[in-house]
Amino acid sequence: MWLMGKKATILIITFMAILSLFLLSQAQEERVELIEVTVKKGDTLHKFAEIYLRDPSRWPEIYKYNKELVKNPHLILPAMKIKVPVGLLKDEIADIIRIRNKVRTRKRGESEWERAVLRMRLFSEDGIRTLSDSLAHIKFIKGEIIRLGENSLVILRPEEKEETVELLSGELRASEAKVLTASAIVEPQISPTLAKPDFKTKIKKDKTTLVSVYKGKVDLISQGERVTIPEGFMSQAKLDYAPEKPIALPPPPDLDQAKEELAKKPAAPELGEQEVVEEEINLEETLVGLDFSEKKRRLGIKYLHLQVASDPEFMDIVEDKRLKSIAEYQRRKLPDGEYFWRISYVYEDEFESKYSPVRSFTVVTTPPGLEVSSPQEREKIPDEFVKVKGRTDEGCIVRVNDKRIYVDEEGKFFTVVHLTLGKNIITVQSEDEKGNVAIVKRKIEAVHPKKRSFWGGPGIAITIGLMAIILISVL
Structure with missing residues:
Protein backbone atom coordinates (compact mmCIF):
# COMPACT_ATOMS: atom_id res chain seq x y z
CA MET A 1 0.00 0.00 0.00
CA TRP A 2 2.77 2.35 0.92
CA LEU A 3 4.50 1.62 -2.40
CA MET A 4 1.30 2.24 -4.35
CA GLY A 5 0.78 5.51 -2.53
CA LYS A 6 4.29 6.61 -3.39
CA LYS A 7 3.75 5.82 -7.08
CA ALA A 8 0.49 7.73 -7.07
CA THR A 9 2.22 10.74 -5.54
CA ILE A 10 4.93 10.63 -8.21
CA LEU A 11 2.31 10.40 -10.96
CA ILE A 12 0.40 13.35 -9.53
CA ILE A 13 3.56 15.47 -9.26
CA THR A 14 4.56 14.54 -12.82
CA PHE A 15 1.08 15.38 -14.11
CA MET A 16 1.09 18.73 -12.31
CA ALA A 17 4.54 19.56 -13.73
CA ILE A 18 3.43 18.74 -17.28
CA LEU A 19 0.23 20.73 -16.79
CA SER A 20 2.22 23.70 -15.48
CA LEU A 21 4.58 23.60 -18.44
CA PHE A 22 1.62 23.41 -20.82
CA LEU A 23 -0.14 26.34 -19.19
CA LEU A 24 3.11 28.32 -19.17
CA SER A 25 3.66 27.67 -22.86
CA GLN A 26 0.06 28.69 -23.56
CA ALA A 27 0.53 31.91 -21.61
CA GLN A 28 3.76 32.65 -23.46
CA GLU A 29 2.03 31.97 -26.76
CA GLU A 30 -0.75 34.38 -25.82
CA ASP A 91 18.01 40.92 -36.58
CA GLU A 92 17.31 42.82 -39.79
CA ILE A 93 15.02 45.69 -38.87
CA ALA A 94 14.76 48.14 -41.77
CA ASP A 95 15.16 48.72 -45.51
CA ILE A 96 16.36 51.79 -47.38
CA ILE A 97 13.39 52.85 -49.50
CA ARG A 98 14.57 56.22 -50.83
CA ILE A 99 17.94 57.74 -51.65
CA ARG A 100 18.89 61.09 -53.10
CA ASN A 101 22.47 61.98 -53.97
CA LYS A 102 25.22 60.78 -51.59
CA VAL A 103 24.11 58.30 -48.92
CA ARG A 104 26.47 55.91 -47.11
CA THR A 105 26.03 52.87 -44.84
CA ARG A 106 28.33 51.12 -42.39
CA LYS A 107 27.85 47.57 -41.19
CA ARG A 108 28.03 46.69 -37.52
CA GLY A 109 31.62 46.33 -36.33
CA GLU A 110 33.13 47.80 -39.51
CA SER A 111 34.87 51.14 -39.98
CA GLU A 112 34.44 51.69 -43.72
CA TRP A 113 31.44 53.50 -45.15
CA GLU A 114 29.98 52.12 -48.38
CA ARG A 115 27.64 53.62 -50.94
CA ALA A 116 24.02 52.88 -50.06
CA VAL A 117 21.71 51.34 -52.64
CA LEU A 118 17.94 51.24 -52.84
CA ARG A 119 16.27 48.34 -50.97
CA MET A 120 19.42 47.66 -48.97
CA ARG A 121 18.56 45.79 -45.77
CA LEU A 122 19.81 47.25 -42.50
CA PHE A 123 20.56 45.29 -39.34
CA SER A 124 20.88 46.13 -35.68
CA GLU A 125 23.81 48.47 -34.98
CA ASP A 126 24.20 49.40 -38.68
CA GLY A 127 24.78 53.06 -39.48
CA ILE A 128 23.44 55.26 -42.25
CA ARG A 129 24.55 58.79 -43.09
CA THR A 130 23.64 61.45 -45.63
CA LEU A 131 26.04 64.00 -47.07
CA SER A 132 25.41 67.55 -48.28
CA ASP A 133 22.23 68.06 -50.34
CA SER A 134 21.28 64.41 -49.77
CA LEU A 135 18.50 62.53 -48.01
CA ALA A 136 17.41 58.99 -47.20
CA HIS A 137 14.24 57.23 -46.04
CA ILE A 138 14.41 53.98 -44.09
CA LYS A 139 11.40 51.76 -43.41
CA PHE A 140 11.22 49.46 -40.40
CA ILE A 141 9.63 46.02 -40.68
CA LYS A 142 6.64 47.25 -38.65
CA GLY A 143 6.07 50.03 -41.18
CA GLU A 144 7.57 53.09 -39.45
CA ILE A 145 9.39 55.39 -41.88
CA ILE A 146 12.24 57.65 -40.77
CA ARG A 147 13.35 60.46 -43.06
CA LEU A 148 16.91 61.72 -42.72
CA GLY A 149 17.84 65.24 -43.75
CA GLU A 150 21.19 66.24 -45.19
CA ASN A 151 24.42 65.81 -43.20
CA SER A 152 22.77 63.36 -40.81
CA LEU A 153 24.04 60.20 -39.12
CA VAL A 154 21.99 57.55 -37.29
CA ILE A 155 22.67 54.13 -35.80
CA LEU A 156 19.86 51.54 -35.62
CA ARG A 157 19.55 50.34 -32.03
CA PRO A 158 16.43 48.20 -31.46
CA GLU A 159 15.38 47.79 -27.84
CA GLU A 160 13.26 44.68 -27.31
CA LYS A 161 12.23 44.97 -30.95
CA GLU A 162 11.18 48.59 -30.41
CA GLU A 163 11.90 50.89 -33.32
CA THR A 164 14.79 52.91 -31.95
CA VAL A 165 17.55 54.93 -33.57
CA GLU A 166 20.45 56.92 -32.23
CA LEU A 167 20.83 60.30 -33.90
CA LEU A 168 24.46 61.41 -33.79
CA SER A 169 24.23 64.44 -36.08
CA GLY A 170 21.85 66.24 -38.40
CA GLU A 171 18.10 65.76 -38.23
CA LEU A 172 15.36 63.21 -38.81
CA ARG A 173 11.60 63.20 -39.03
CA ALA A 174 9.62 60.32 -37.58
CA SER A 175 6.25 59.24 -36.22
CA GLU A 176 6.54 56.34 -33.78
CA ALA A 177 10.27 55.68 -33.47
CA LYS A 178 12.16 56.34 -30.26
CA VAL A 179 15.18 58.61 -30.79
CA LEU A 180 18.32 58.56 -28.66
CA THR A 181 20.77 61.48 -28.67
CA ALA A 182 23.83 62.51 -26.69
CA SER A 183 21.74 64.79 -24.49
CA ALA A 184 18.24 63.29 -24.40
CA ILE A 185 15.69 60.61 -25.24
CA VAL A 186 12.78 61.43 -27.53
CA GLU A 187 9.67 59.25 -27.05
CA PRO A 188 6.48 59.77 -29.09
CA GLN A 189 3.25 59.09 -27.20
CA ILE A 190 1.46 56.25 -28.97
CA SER A 191 -2.20 55.85 -28.06
CA PRO A 192 -5.48 55.12 -29.89
CA THR A 193 -6.92 58.26 -28.30
CA LEU A 194 -4.13 60.53 -29.57
CA ALA A 195 -3.25 61.70 -33.06
CA LYS A 196 -0.41 59.80 -34.68
CA PRO A 197 2.73 61.80 -33.88
CA ASP A 198 4.74 63.67 -36.48
CA PHE A 199 7.91 65.23 -35.11
CA LYS A 200 11.41 66.30 -36.04
CA THR A 201 14.54 65.81 -33.96
CA LYS A 202 17.62 67.89 -34.68
CA ILE A 203 21.12 67.92 -33.18
CA LYS A 204 22.68 71.36 -32.87
CA LYS A 205 26.42 72.00 -33.01
CA ASP A 206 26.68 72.10 -29.21
CA LYS A 207 24.91 68.68 -28.97
CA THR A 208 21.62 70.26 -27.91
CA THR A 209 18.61 68.14 -28.87
CA LEU A 210 15.87 70.20 -30.50
CA VAL A 211 12.41 68.63 -30.95
CA SER A 212 9.56 70.16 -32.98
CA VAL A 213 6.13 68.50 -32.85
CA TYR A 214 3.74 68.96 -35.78
CA LYS A 215 1.12 66.38 -34.73
CA GLY A 216 0.36 64.41 -31.58
CA LYS A 217 2.48 64.52 -28.42
CA VAL A 218 6.14 63.71 -27.83
CA ASP A 219 8.11 63.35 -24.58
CA LEU A 220 11.60 64.81 -24.23
CA ILE A 221 13.60 63.17 -21.42
CA SER A 222 16.91 64.41 -20.04
CA GLN A 223 18.66 64.30 -16.66
CA GLY A 224 15.82 62.23 -15.23
CA GLU A 225 13.17 64.83 -16.11
CA ARG A 226 10.40 64.45 -18.67
CA VAL A 227 8.66 67.22 -20.62
CA THR A 228 5.66 66.58 -22.87
CA ILE A 229 5.66 68.62 -26.07
CA PRO A 230 2.16 69.07 -27.53
CA GLU A 231 1.25 69.63 -31.15
CA GLY A 232 2.49 72.96 -32.52
CA PHE A 233 5.21 73.34 -29.87
CA MET A 234 8.93 72.76 -29.56
CA SER A 235 11.50 72.20 -26.82
CA GLN A 236 15.19 71.52 -26.44
CA ALA A 237 17.53 69.77 -24.04
CA LYS A 238 21.08 71.04 -23.77
CA LEU A 239 23.85 68.60 -22.93
CA ASP A 240 23.75 67.76 -19.18
CA TYR A 241 20.65 69.93 -18.64
CA ALA A 242 16.97 69.14 -18.11
CA PRO A 243 14.54 69.82 -20.98
CA GLU A 244 13.29 73.37 -21.35
CA LYS A 245 9.65 74.38 -21.13
CA PRO A 246 7.91 73.93 -24.52
CA ILE A 247 7.27 77.04 -26.57
CA ALA A 248 5.02 77.56 -29.58
CA LEU A 249 6.56 76.98 -32.99
CA PRO A 250 7.27 80.28 -34.79
CA PRO A 251 4.62 81.20 -37.37
CA PRO A 252 5.22 80.13 -40.98
CA PRO A 253 6.19 82.54 -43.77
CA ASP A 254 3.21 84.59 -44.93
CA LEU A 255 2.60 83.68 -48.56
CA ASP A 256 -0.30 86.13 -48.80
CA GLN A 257 2.16 88.89 -47.97
CA ALA A 258 4.33 87.65 -50.80
CA LYS A 259 1.40 87.99 -53.16
CA GLU A 260 0.82 91.58 -51.98
CA GLU A 261 4.48 92.39 -52.53
CA LEU A 262 4.28 91.03 -56.04
CA ALA A 263 1.31 93.28 -56.74
CA LYS A 264 3.55 96.29 -55.99
CA LYS A 265 5.96 95.43 -58.79
CA PRO A 266 6.18 97.89 -61.73
CA ALA A 267 3.61 97.19 -64.41
CA ALA A 268 4.75 95.12 -67.35
CA PRO A 269 5.24 96.86 -70.72
CA GLU A 270 1.97 97.39 -72.52
CA LEU A 271 1.30 95.08 -75.42
CA GLY A 272 -0.31 95.89 -78.69
CA GLU A 273 -3.86 95.02 -79.60
CA GLN A 274 -4.77 91.34 -79.25
CA GLU A 275 -1.58 90.71 -77.26
CA VAL A 276 -2.47 89.37 -73.81
CA VAL A 277 -0.10 87.87 -71.21
CA GLU A 278 -1.52 85.94 -68.26
CA GLU A 279 0.43 86.64 -65.06
CA GLU A 280 1.30 83.60 -62.95
CA ILE A 281 2.69 83.79 -59.42
CA ASN A 282 5.21 80.96 -59.42
CA LEU A 283 7.59 79.55 -56.83
CA GLU A 284 10.53 81.80 -57.70
CA GLU A 285 8.39 84.95 -57.67
CA THR A 286 6.88 84.02 -54.31
CA LEU A 287 10.31 83.67 -52.74
CA VAL A 288 11.27 87.11 -54.00
CA GLY A 289 8.01 88.53 -52.70
CA LEU A 290 8.79 87.30 -49.18
CA ASP A 291 11.48 90.00 -48.93
CA PHE A 292 13.64 87.47 -47.10
CA SER A 293 16.70 89.70 -46.78
CA GLU A 294 14.71 92.35 -44.86
CA LYS A 295 13.11 89.80 -42.55
CA LYS A 296 16.50 88.22 -41.97
CA ARG A 297 17.85 91.46 -40.55
CA ARG A 298 14.83 92.24 -38.39
CA LEU A 299 13.96 88.84 -36.97
CA GLY A 300 17.29 87.04 -36.75
CA ILE A 301 16.45 84.48 -39.42
CA LYS A 302 19.39 82.29 -40.36
CA TYR A 303 18.00 80.86 -43.57
CA LEU A 304 14.87 79.92 -45.45
CA HIS A 305 14.06 76.19 -45.55
CA LEU A 306 12.45 75.16 -48.84
CA GLN A 307 11.05 71.70 -49.61
CA VAL A 308 9.68 70.52 -52.96
CA ALA A 309 8.00 67.11 -53.24
CA SER A 310 6.13 65.04 -55.78
CA ASP A 311 3.34 64.34 -53.26
CA PRO A 312 1.34 66.59 -50.91
CA GLU A 313 2.41 64.51 -47.88
CA PHE A 314 6.09 65.23 -48.66
CA MET A 315 7.12 61.60 -48.51
CA ASP A 316 8.96 61.94 -51.82
CA ILE A 317 11.03 65.10 -51.43
CA VAL A 318 12.89 66.10 -54.59
CA GLU A 319 14.39 69.34 -53.27
CA ASP A 320 15.36 70.25 -49.73
CA LYS A 321 17.30 73.50 -49.62
CA ARG A 322 18.42 75.97 -46.99
CA LEU A 323 18.78 79.38 -48.57
CA LYS A 324 20.73 82.23 -47.01
CA SER A 325 19.52 84.52 -49.77
CA ILE A 326 16.85 84.31 -52.43
CA ALA A 327 19.50 84.85 -55.10
CA GLU A 328 20.89 81.40 -54.25
CA TYR A 329 17.80 79.58 -55.46
CA GLN A 330 17.87 77.90 -58.83
CA ARG A 331 15.24 75.26 -59.34
CA ARG A 332 16.71 72.00 -60.55
CA LYS A 333 15.40 70.40 -63.70
CA LEU A 334 12.44 68.22 -62.82
CA PRO A 335 10.52 65.69 -64.91
CA ASP A 336 7.11 66.74 -66.16
CA GLY A 337 4.39 66.53 -63.53
CA GLU A 338 2.76 68.25 -60.56
CA TYR A 339 4.91 69.24 -57.58
CA PHE A 340 4.21 70.59 -54.10
CA TRP A 341 6.27 73.03 -52.07
CA ARG A 342 6.41 74.60 -48.63
CA ILE A 343 8.80 76.88 -46.77
CA SER A 344 9.77 77.71 -43.20
CA TYR A 345 12.11 80.08 -41.38
CA VAL A 346 15.10 78.77 -39.43
CA TYR A 347 16.42 81.20 -36.83
CA GLU A 348 19.93 81.80 -35.50
CA ASP A 349 19.22 79.56 -32.48
CA GLU A 350 18.22 76.73 -34.90
CA PHE A 351 14.52 77.04 -34.00
CA GLU A 352 12.40 76.40 -37.07
CA SER A 353 8.97 77.85 -37.75
CA LYS A 354 5.95 75.91 -38.90
CA TYR A 355 5.82 75.16 -42.59
CA SER A 356 3.76 77.40 -44.81
CA PRO A 357 0.56 76.04 -46.39
CA VAL A 358 1.37 73.60 -49.17
CA ARG A 359 1.30 75.10 -52.66
CA SER A 360 1.71 73.34 -55.99
CA PHE A 361 3.15 73.99 -59.42
CA THR A 362 3.30 72.03 -62.64
CA VAL A 363 6.36 71.27 -64.73
CA VAL A 364 5.77 70.87 -68.45
CA THR A 365 8.88 70.66 -70.60
CA THR A 366 7.24 69.43 -73.80
CA PRO A 367 7.53 72.18 -76.45
CA PRO A 368 4.31 73.42 -78.05
CA GLY A 369 3.20 72.18 -81.45
CA LEU A 370 4.35 74.39 -84.34
CA GLU A 371 3.67 74.04 -88.07
CA VAL A 372 4.88 76.46 -90.75
CA SER A 373 2.94 75.97 -93.97
CA SER A 374 4.62 78.80 -95.86
CA PRO A 375 7.32 79.29 -97.02
CA GLN A 376 8.76 75.85 -97.72
CA GLU A 377 12.37 74.84 -97.11
CA ARG A 378 14.75 76.07 -99.89
CA GLU A 379 11.90 77.75 -101.71
CA LYS A 380 12.89 80.44 -104.23
CA ILE A 381 10.88 83.61 -103.79
CA PRO A 382 10.74 85.88 -106.88
CA ASP A 383 9.89 88.88 -104.74
CA GLU A 384 11.30 91.05 -101.97
CA PHE A 385 8.49 90.00 -99.60
CA VAL A 386 7.42 86.56 -98.38
CA LYS A 387 4.24 85.47 -96.61
CA VAL A 388 4.84 83.48 -93.41
CA LYS A 389 1.90 81.52 -92.09
CA GLY A 390 1.29 78.50 -89.91
CA ARG A 391 -0.29 77.19 -86.75
CA THR A 392 0.68 76.58 -83.10
CA ASP A 393 -0.97 75.55 -79.84
CA GLU A 394 -3.60 77.80 -78.35
CA GLY A 395 -2.31 80.48 -75.99
CA CYS A 396 1.25 80.54 -77.33
CA ILE A 397 3.32 83.59 -78.21
CA VAL A 398 4.79 83.51 -81.73
CA ARG A 399 7.77 85.48 -82.98
CA VAL A 400 9.05 85.59 -86.53
CA ASN A 401 12.67 86.73 -86.78
CA ASP A 402 12.37 87.96 -83.15
CA LYS A 403 9.31 90.09 -83.90
CA ARG A 404 6.13 89.16 -82.04
CA ILE A 405 3.12 88.63 -84.28
CA TYR A 406 -0.61 88.18 -83.76
CA VAL A 407 -2.00 84.67 -83.13
CA ASP A 408 -5.75 84.06 -83.32
CA GLU A 409 -7.85 81.93 -80.95
CA GLU A 410 -7.21 78.79 -83.02
CA GLY A 411 -3.44 79.26 -82.95
CA LYS A 412 -3.19 80.43 -86.58
CA PHE A 413 -0.71 83.16 -87.46
CA PHE A 414 0.25 85.18 -90.55
CA THR A 415 2.78 87.90 -91.32
CA VAL A 416 4.89 89.29 -94.16
CA VAL A 417 8.69 89.45 -93.97
CA HIS A 418 10.95 91.63 -96.10
CA LEU A 419 13.78 89.74 -97.82
CA THR A 420 17.20 90.71 -99.06
CA LEU A 421 18.36 89.47 -102.43
CA GLY A 422 19.94 86.05 -102.07
CA LYS A 423 19.73 83.58 -99.22
CA ASN A 424 17.53 84.32 -96.19
CA ILE A 425 16.61 82.44 -93.00
CA ILE A 426 13.11 82.74 -91.58
CA THR A 427 12.98 81.77 -87.86
CA VAL A 428 9.57 81.06 -86.34
CA GLN A 429 9.43 80.62 -82.55
CA SER A 430 6.44 79.59 -80.43
CA GLU A 431 6.55 79.87 -76.62
CA ASP A 432 3.88 78.48 -74.28
CA GLU A 433 2.88 79.82 -70.85
CA LYS A 434 5.40 77.51 -69.14
CA GLY A 435 8.29 78.96 -71.12
CA ASN A 436 8.73 75.94 -73.39
CA VAL A 437 9.86 76.90 -76.87
CA ALA A 438 9.46 75.31 -80.31
CA ILE A 439 11.49 76.66 -83.24
CA VAL A 440 11.14 76.10 -86.98
CA LYS A 441 13.62 77.55 -89.45
CA ARG A 442 13.20 77.92 -93.20
CA LYS A 443 16.10 78.58 -95.56
CA ILE A 444 14.81 80.39 -98.62
CA GLU A 445 16.28 82.44 -101.48
CA ALA A 446 15.04 85.73 -102.87
CA VAL A 447 15.66 85.89 -106.64
CA HIS A 448 15.10 88.51 -109.34
CA PRO A 449 11.73 88.18 -111.07
CA LYS A 450 12.12 86.66 -114.56
CA LYS A 451 12.07 89.35 -117.29
CA ARG A 452 9.52 88.48 -119.91
CA SER A 453 10.60 89.07 -123.59
CA PHE A 454 8.29 90.73 -126.09
CA TRP A 455 7.64 87.46 -127.91
CA GLY A 456 7.29 85.48 -124.74
CA GLY A 457 4.66 87.84 -123.35
CA PRO A 458 1.79 89.84 -124.79
CA GLY A 459 3.85 90.84 -127.88
CA ILE A 460 3.05 87.70 -129.81
CA ALA A 461 -0.67 88.12 -129.15
CA ILE A 462 -0.57 91.72 -130.43
CA THR A 463 1.31 90.67 -133.57
CA ILE A 464 -1.15 87.90 -134.35
CA GLY A 465 -4.04 90.31 -133.82
CA LEU A 466 -2.60 92.91 -136.24
CA MET A 467 -1.93 90.29 -138.89
CA ALA A 468 -5.51 89.06 -138.60
CA ILE A 469 -6.87 92.61 -139.08
CA ILE A 470 -4.67 93.20 -142.15
CA LEU A 471 -5.70 89.89 -143.67
CA ILE A 472 -9.39 90.65 -143.21
CA SER A 473 -8.94 94.11 -144.77
CA VAL A 474 -7.24 92.69 -147.86
CA LEU A 475 -9.92 90.12 -148.37
Missing part, protein backbone atom coordinates in the same frame (compact mmCIF):
# COMPACT_ATOMS: atom_id res chain seq x y z
CA ARG A 31 1.85 37.06 -25.10
CA VAL A 32 3.53 36.66 -28.49
CA GLU A 33 4.03 40.07 -30.11
CA LEU A 34 2.91 40.14 -33.72
CA ILE A 35 3.42 42.55 -36.57
CA GLU A 36 1.00 42.86 -39.47
CA VAL A 37 2.22 42.71 -43.05
CA THR A 38 -0.08 43.70 -45.92
CA VAL A 39 -0.19 41.14 -48.72
CA LYS A 40 0.62 42.40 -52.20
CA LYS A 41 0.15 40.74 -55.57
CA GLY A 42 2.55 37.82 -55.92
CA ASP A 43 3.16 37.38 -52.17
CA THR A 44 3.12 33.92 -50.57
CA LEU A 45 3.78 32.54 -47.11
CA HIS A 46 6.99 31.05 -48.50
CA LYS A 47 8.06 34.54 -49.59
CA PHE A 48 7.25 36.05 -46.19
CA ALA A 49 9.22 33.27 -44.48
CA GLU A 50 12.19 34.00 -46.73
CA ILE A 51 11.99 37.76 -46.08
CA TYR A 52 11.36 37.75 -42.35
CA LEU A 53 12.78 34.40 -41.20
CA ARG A 54 15.40 34.00 -43.95
CA ASP A 55 14.17 30.46 -44.58
CA PRO A 56 11.22 29.81 -46.95
CA SER A 57 10.72 26.32 -45.51
CA ARG A 58 9.65 27.88 -42.18
CA TRP A 59 6.37 29.18 -43.61
CA PRO A 60 4.29 26.93 -41.26
CA GLU A 61 5.58 29.02 -38.34
CA ILE A 62 3.86 32.05 -39.87
CA TYR A 63 0.78 30.09 -40.96
CA LYS A 64 0.29 28.99 -37.35
CA TYR A 65 -0.75 32.53 -36.40
CA ASN A 66 -2.99 33.10 -39.44
CA LYS A 67 -5.15 29.96 -39.64
CA GLU A 68 -8.37 31.88 -38.98
CA LEU A 69 -7.68 34.22 -41.92
CA VAL A 70 -5.86 31.92 -44.34
CA LYS A 71 -7.83 28.77 -45.15
CA ASN A 72 -5.43 27.65 -47.88
CA PRO A 73 -1.78 28.21 -46.89
CA HIS A 74 -0.78 28.17 -50.55
CA LEU A 75 -3.17 30.99 -51.45
CA ILE A 76 -3.13 34.41 -49.83
CA LEU A 77 -4.91 37.36 -51.37
CA PRO A 78 -3.80 40.98 -51.82
CA ALA A 79 -4.81 43.36 -48.99
CA MET A 80 -4.82 40.55 -46.40
CA LYS A 81 -3.09 41.38 -43.11
CA ILE A 82 -0.69 38.55 -42.32
CA LYS A 83 0.64 38.33 -38.76
CA VAL A 84 4.33 37.58 -38.23
CA PRO A 85 5.68 36.84 -34.71
CA VAL A 86 8.27 39.42 -33.73
CA GLY A 87 10.14 36.78 -31.76
CA LEU A 88 10.86 34.84 -34.95
CA LEU A 89 12.35 37.78 -36.80
CA LYS A 90 16.03 37.83 -37.50
